[in-house]
Amino acid sequence: MKRVTLLFLIGLAALLVWASSDLPDRADPLAPANRHLSPELTELTEQEVEIPNMVSAVLADFRGYDTLGETFVIFTAGLAVLLVLQRSRRTPDDEEEAGDA
Amino acid sequence: MIWWLELGFFGLLILAAVVALTVRDMIAAVATLTAYSFLAAGLLALMGAVDVALTEAALGAGITGVLLVGAFSRLDRRTPD
Amino acid sequence: MHDRYDSVILHFAARAFMVPLIVVFGIYVLLHGESSPGGGFQAGAIVAAAFVLARLTLGNRHGGRSLPMWLLTVLACAGLGIYMFGGILPLLLGGNFLDYGVIPVEWYNQFAGEPKTSRAAGIFIIEWGVFLGVASVLVILYDHLTDAESDD
Numbered sequence: 001m002k003r004v005t006l007l008f009l010i011g012l013a014a015l016l017v018w019a020s021s022d023l024p025d026r027a028d029p030l031a032p033a034n035r036h037l038s039p040e041l042t043e044l045t046e047q048e049v050e051i052p053n054m055v056s057a058v059l060a061d062f063r064g065y066d067t068l069g070e071t072f073v074i075f076t077a078g079l080a081v082l083l084v085l086q087r088s089r090r091t092p093d094d095e096e097e098a099g100d101a
Numbered sequence: 102m103i104w105w106l107e108l109g110f111f112g113l114l115i116l117a118a119v120v121a122l123t124v125r126d127m128i129a130a131v132a133t134l135t136a137y138s139f140l141a142a143g144l145l146a147l148m149g150a151v152d153v154a155l156t157e158a159a160l161g162a163g164i165t166g167v168l169l170v171g172a173f174s175r176l177d178r179r180t181p182d
Numbered sequence: 183m184h185d186r187y188d189s190v191i192l193h194f195a196a197r198a199f200m201v202p203l204i205v206v207f208g209i210y211v212l213l214h215g216e217s218s219p220g221g222g223f224q225a226g227a228i229v230a231a232a233f234v235l236a237r238l239t240l241g242n243r244h245g246g247r248s249l250p251m252w253l254l255t256v257l258a259c260a261g262l263g264i265y266m267f268g269g270i271l272p273l274l275l276g277g278n279f280l281d282y283g284v285i286p287v288e289w290y291n292q293f294a295g296e297p298k299t300s301r302a303a304g305i306f307i308i309e310w311g312v313f314l315g316v317a318s319v320l321v322i323l324y325d326h327l328t329d330a331e332s333d334d
Contacts, residue, residue: 026148048283049301051216055152059221060305064280067308068265070223071315075262078319082255085326151219155211159227164320167234171327 226316
């Protein structure tokens, strides 16, 4: 069984490597990912925002809703941990009090 | 070019992943995972995505290890034996 | 993680050298996030790492005295509030939600020392919101994962 898994994983790795040889070169300006939206965002950053860091402009301005949702997700995670762990910390004391009574 | 640097980073990355999966001790696994995150941050910086590399180095290699060790220390307390 | 470690070298290195350096670097990453790699999220993670380091070396009780839990909760809520403020302020000035083009920019020009666009000012506001939210939530996570040990 272990040998079958190993063979399967090696085959999967070979398949992925073979598929990745078909991808466009890194930072290729003619790649499909770089032809569609990147030129417009670059132009808008230079014209309207005028800050050198394009990543900040995209994250905070053009995709402001995404970052707002991201902040909400992190805040909710902290809130959930606060509620769950505070409650589990109180539980043993309650049990002790119940045992004493 | 610096392709040999990236090749070394990739080799160490795979090595760190395998070690993190096979090692028995939880703390050692977390330490290896931290090394994995740092190597990934180096690779991202080599690719030119410095923002992502900064996030990976601060979160993956800094905070995640501490949080995982804290979670393990909580879990150990509640084992039945 | 549980107690204060009695090592002079560790205390000196953490309190006098590492923690202030990391906090200053985090603030630099936050304020310089528009012209160099960085931003609110990265700065929040770095500053949270500094406070976690203080709690690791000095113990939860001594290291956490300057940032108690109620203050962390207030800061997390304030971060989200600053982000929402940066979104609603253009709404009040006649623009769309999160459309920073209408924000007045004079205060930010005075702060930056050079003429900037109002969109840069809006990005600056919400970077502060993300920074406060991420940093305080990460420290809250650490505190709650390790506090049960030191309370016993």
